[in-house]
Amino acid sequence: MSMNSQGRPSAPNENAVSYTPKTFTGNRALDMEEPLIFEFGHFDTTGVDFDMPEAFETELGGFEREDALELPGLAEPEAMRHYVRLSRNNYAIDSGLYPLGSCTMKHNPRLNEKMARLPGFGDIHPLQPLSTVPGAIELIDQLAHWLMTMTGTSAVAMSPKAGAHGELCGMMAIKAAHTAAGRDPKIVLVPESAHGTNPATAALLGYKVVNIDARDDDGTVDLDALKRTIAEHEGNVAAIMLTNPNTCGLFERDIVEIAAAIHKADAYFYCDGANFNAIVGKARPGDLGVDAMHINLHKTFSTPHGGGGPGSGPVILSDRLAPFAPLPFIRKDGENGPVLVEAEAQLTDGEKPFGRMTAFHGQMGMYVRALSYMMSHGSDGLKQASEDAVLNANYVRVGLQDLMSLPFGERPCMHEVLFDDSFLKDTGVTTLDFAKAMIDEGYHPMTMYFPLVVHGAMLIEPTESESRASLDLFVATLRDLVMSAKDGQTDRFSGAPYFSPRRRLDETKAARKPILTWEKPAPAQAAE
Amino acid sequence: MRYLPLSNQDRADMLTRIGVDSIDDLFADIPQKARLNGLMDLPRRASEMQVERQLSAMASKNVSASSVPFFVGAGAYKHHVPSTVDHLIQRSEFLTSYTPYQPEITQGTLQYLFEFQTQVARLTAMDVANASMYDGSTGTAEAVLMAHRVTKKKKAVLSGGLHPQYREVVEGLSELSSHDVVSMPADPMGTEDILAQIDDETSCVVVQSPSFYGQLIDLKPIAEKAHAHKALLIAVFTEVVSLGLMEPAGTQGADIVVGEGQSIGNGLNFGGPYVGLFATRQKYVRQMPGRLCGETTDADGKRGFVLTLSTREQHIRRDKATSNICTNSGLCSLAFTIHLSLLGSKGLKQMATICHANAVNLKKGLSGVAGVEVLNNAYFNEFTVKLPKSADAVVEALAARGILAGVPVSRLIPGQADLENLLVVACTEVNTQEDRDAFVAALKEVLA
CATH class of the missing domain: 3.40.640.10 (Type I PLP-dependent aspartate aminotransferase-like (Major domain))
Known part of the structure; x- marks a missing residue:
């Protein structure tokens, strides 16, 4: 008897081609499809252990619950996996620039x-x-x-x-x-x-x-x-x-x-x-x-x-x-x-x-x-934070003002910079499309269509938490998107986002006949 | 400064790029006379270690609930929360995300909100629930305003068993928004005749069960009378664990069910942040306050979730909105959902049973103390005892003995002689037999 020592291939196949297979699970590697707890959990189990008391006489005055309360109870590993998987479908400050104007999405120190x-x-x-x-x-x-x-x-x-x-x-x-x-x-x-x-x-x-x-x-x-x-x-x-x-x-x-x-x-x-x-x-x-x-x-x-x-x-x-x-x-x-x-x-x-x-x-x-945040910054750090927030917003402004449109001219802004959609005129691309294309580039979109005083508003607030390198990449990305739009590459926008866990969602359908809670699907009709 | 990535060189280069000489040129719109020169009169920056030292010193002056026999309730409860919950809610993707305005990249938040809404609707036996309110008290005030919109009337009748601070929140908002309130006197035993207060002018009746004093209230006759006068029944709870064992307000005819969800998943936190639960009938959904998450499909036909019915909301409807609420209690609702996902109906019922068993046990013990009378005959995990002297003095004396015994009613309703000796006492699954025995023994000493 001898050991098989042929090893495994350690480089991609020479003839590997690029194609997107349809997977059996619907998952795409780290991008997981996850059902609702009601669709995979057991309704007669619990993931919390209790020491039950000895028998006793209740004093509930006849108000005991009689309807069947149906809530699944997950074992700890099931709950852990479910919510970790859900979390991975979220964008967050910790994972990227979150320029939501008027929302001040700055770093959240863990000391706090x-x-x-x-x-x-x-x-x-x-x-x-x-x-x-x-x-x-x-x-x-x-x-x-x-x-x-x-x-x-x-x-x-x-x-x-x-x-x-x-x-x-x-x-x-x-x-x-x-x-x-x-x-x-x-x-x-x-x-x-x-x-x-x-x-x-x-x-x-x-x-x-x-x-x-x-x-x-x-x-x-x-x-x-x-x-x-x-x-x-x-x-x-x-x-x-x-x-x-x-x-x-x-x-x-x-x-x-x-x-x-x-x-x-x-x-x-x-x-x-x-x-x-x-x-x-x-x-x-x-x-x-x-x-x-x-x-x-x-x-x-x-x-x-x-x-x-x-x-x-x-x-x-x-x-x-x-x-x-x-x-x-x-x-x-x-x-x-x-x-x-x-x-x-x-x-x-x-x-x-x-x-x-x-x-x-x-x-x-x-x-x-x-x-905790205030004490950490102190009077000097708080002032510096405000100055950096304003500096960062203006840096984004000058990086984009020649390509995008400032509704009120080239003047300094405070901690957020407002663009309107006139730079998209005749491109067939809307503010919404532009925002959704940013998602494919790995960015959370800015606040859009607000404030109402300008047309197709885009309000960008980078906050003081961003480094210069981060801002440079953000500006370069937006410039590339603007050039694409002006270049007539409308597919990049109209179908966007392409790479997010979900593509554009039908909000009209959601509002027309609202489904706000999970209902057990009706059992399939038996075949005749 | 450890939270600021720009170097001084970056700052100088960026100012050059912007085309100004100094940072203050960017603040030129601030009127000269209103500008701050120099630094504010506050301490300078501090290292992590320094901040930790100072805040820990402050925290150490407080007696934490876990460190003593603890029977304080009255709207906030000490329960055991599984370790998994706090770990999961600190995932960056949940903690540092915002309201899911871009659903394509916030399905994590949206899906748990859908699970949360379903859990709350089932717990309360109502058709629909929203994605949370700030807490039970503000949710109650919003429920009253919603009832006024639905009924087009403006008089609310508040039960004397409603948490006194909830009552104050409703009264304050009602007065300043020109609505009427009839507040019943304090009702420790649940014997008030609220039916007599309901007439054709009544928009809603607000009843808490278990009441602030712990008494369980039969909601059915109140719902009947309210409906006969085209008024709504708003049922309030402060201890959501009770719903694991008790008949929910939804099956008793309530039109809006609102309450505090802190007990599941959330710590005491000296009163906040908590999570308001809010549920109603399908037919009223468009009058509901707060965010709602709904199911839909995406461009590829896959199931997904979005915020929906936003035409009720302030960012669309402005002065015609159903409420001014924007940020709600996202992360607290996540903690609630995860804890309840672990419990399931089975675990919740077990937990509720232990809470009740402990309360029954403590009631027996306290009833045996000379001069002490328990006022409630039907209760869940909380009841009111009448002491032979001022409850406030007794609580202080017990605190000095290392026992946090409950809430004197006079803390919330001061200056009323008939309430002076009343103490609201709560039990949960965290109390041990030793804790209860220590409480009873110490009370005997204090009253001797």
Whole structure:
């Protein structure tokens, strides 16, 4: 008997040809098709082991569940594989540039994750005795201090759960302030370039939304037009909701005058702080006349976006609005240190909270992460981060401005740069096609068709997390795509994406007859 | 700075390429007088080790739930979460992705949302569920607004068994959005006559079961009366594990079921982030708030998932939207889905059974303490006890003995004499017999 020592081939076949076989599984190597848990899991098993109690007499008062609850229980390896496979169908900041304008997809430091999971933060109950959580109150107080210092204000409502919730909080404080002053104005001014959440928030509180026009040449608020609009609705304007820097990537250069005009009309200035990342350490909203502004901790301060949350949206408040801040809040109590005020019975003179935004104290897990980020950066690092974010956006702008179209001319932008689709005119390629072709190139598309003030908008926010080499490749890629479009290579766009886990999805079909839950397929009819 | 890849040379070269002399030229639109010169009055950058040291020092001042016998509930619960869950939600592809605006490259998020919606619909026995709200309390406020849209009426009736802070959230928003609220007085035993409050003006009735005080409530007669007056029943829960054992609100006639999902997959986190669960009937789906994930096909005919019915939402409808919600609780809903995928109905029922068994056991123990009375006759894992003295003082005294005993009702509803001595006590699968015995023994000492 002898061993077979012929070995295996160690180089590709000489005559290997390039072709795409149809696979039996539908998988393509690392690209796996994955069924729903309901399609492969057992409904009578569980992947968690429990020690069951001895027999006992229940005290459920006859409310036991009688309908069959059908949920599959996966063994740990099944669950691990299922969700790991799903994860691989996602684009993420950790795997590539994510230039989603106004979303600030920056690096999420893992130190912050570790800190949020310290048992002293992650494993404490919102209603355990306050004497057992002084470190939690200290952390919230510290974060509030950083936020107020950065914004030049002296009050902050911490509890809102996300940006839109912060908007609601700020606008509720404004409404409460008007009511306390015996006023009942009905109108909120919102520019066309605003995030959809702004008019939605105003409408939620029963306000009528009145549009303010943008200047044609740069999309900023036209001060004279604003003054006319205020005069037209004299005595009936409650507030303006303005994003600054705005969603065109520009700083509202008349902001101080805008604030003055609003204040003169006895109205309040709500600032959408989604784009705060551009100006941290460079300007303080409090100095600009802002009365209320939410800060998306999941944007500017790097708490992970998590596939759509959780966010956190503390709202800084001017002195005029501070008394109306919702419960709970922290009162500075001299020698006794910070005190948590969480019920009306604890109020002292001058505290007039409009109510409460949420049960408990807000997004503690996000507070820890954001403070960890701030402490890591410090005053110098925060300023540097904003400068780098603006630098990176302008670097992308000059890299593309000769080929793509800047709606407001070649001028510096803040932390994001806005293009319109006029460079695609007569190419047969739309903004959507262009974005989908970026996917094939390994990029998450920019924000598209927003803001609404320009046609076929493409809003690119690279953030400070990108290296110069990364930006160079991104710019070169977009240049190549533009050349292709102008060159008439429409296939590269109209069918894109070709290489993603799924190709373009039919959203019309999804909305026409919505399938929102999994249903067991009807058994096949027996053959006759 | 460890998070910033640009070198000083890069910065200089890039400024040259842009065609400006200094970085401040790019900030020229900021009015001169509003510009910050120099640095903010805050500490300078810190190394990872320094930050870790400072934050750990803060954290160590707190008593964590796992370190003591722990019976605090009242809307947030200490459960054991399998290690797999936290590992999986920290996968970069889940953690550092955003709302799936580009479905071709976010099928991972979209598919788990579809699984999440199905799980929530089945748990609550409703037709459809959304892709999560911020938490149970904000979800409840959104449910009330939704009911007003559906019924075109504007009066909500809130049960006295509703979590007091949920009530405050609904009341605050209702007042400032010009809607009416009738709030029933605190109802520890579940004996209120809420039916008498329902009339033709009523848009919705909001009832929590198990109630804030732990009492199980029969929703069927309330649903009947509400429907007779063309009002909706909004059923609320704060302990989602109860649905493993208890009759769901969906089979009792509820029109909207909303609650807190923290117990499954998510830690206590001092109150957030949590995950709001929201389910309703098919016929109301277009009035629902929040994101919805739906099934469709792609250009090759393969099944895929997308965000759908977005014409309800703020980014399309602006001031006509059903809600202003944008970012929700994505990662917390993933944690929920993974934990529940491991449990399945079988594991969830087992877990719920242990929670209930432990509560029954603790109730026996506490009932044997002189002067202590348990107020609830039908409950899941939580009940209210009446103590012979101020619950707040007793809780502090027990905390000093290293036992976190529960939530004094007066913490949430201060200044009401009849509630002063009430304590809400919760059990879960993490409590041991030793924990319960220690609680009972310490309570005897404190009350002696």
